[in-house]
Amino acid sequence: MVTKDLLKKFPDVNSMANADVKEIEAIIRPCGLFRTKSQNLKDMAVVLKEKFDSKIPHSLENLQKLPGIGRKTANLIMSEIFFEPSIIVDTHVSxxxxxxxxxxEKDPFKIEIELQKIIKRPKWSTFCHCVVFHGRNCCTAKKPKCDFCCVKKYCKFYLEKINDEKKSKKC
Ligand code: SF4
Structure with a gap:
């Protein structure tokens, strides 16, 4: 929602690098953590300008050198901008x-490595997008809709829950 106004005011790396942080804050205020994000946007533009010839780096390693970019976002950029199959571990995928x-696993990096082993590489990004979609619409954090879930017969959590219910009925 804020991107349109942000890019209108700061259309390139140079204008963002020279921006007054307060002006960025005024535009992205509706976002959470807008102060930290504003500083990151400016700092990121400075790093892009000074180290990467004002271009978004095409590597997971270099993307993580940009302020505000962690491994999840770096993987997302690799997937969506550079079309490289990527395992993007957000809260839903985790x-x-x-x-x-x-x-x-609980650690996002370890989860990424484990999923890389069992999902075929060309399907990595699609798998993650499907899981996120499922997390928003069915397997929500607060109340998963297991009875209506299309993958319940493969789900360890669901199968254990059904077994526990059967056991408690027998008692
Ligand atoms: S069956 Fe498993 S995947 Fe489906 S909603 Fe329940 S917990 Fe989530």
Missing amino acids: RITQKLGLHN
Whole structure:
């Protein structure tokens, strides 16, 4: 929502690098953590200008050298800008792949490595987008709609829940 106004005011790396942070803040105020994000935007533009010839670097390693860019966002940029298959571990991917029983990890980097082993590389990005969609619409954090879930017969969490219910009925 704020991107249109932001890019109107700061249309290139140079104008963002020279921006007054207060002016960035005024535009992206509706976003959470807008102060930190504003400073990151300016700092990122400075780093792009000084180290990367004002171009977005085409590598996971270099993307993470930009202020405000962690591994998740770097993977997302690799996937969506450079069309490289990527495992993007956000809160949905972390939560749902654990529930499905695809791994036993909690750390996002370890989850990424585990999923890389079991998902075919060309499907990495699509898999993550599908999981995010599922997380927003069915397997929500607060109340997963297991009874209506299209993958419930493969889901470790669901199968364990059904088993527990059966056991408690027998008692
Ligand atoms: S069965 Fe339930 S916990 Fe498992 S993926 Fe579906 S909604 Fe999520």
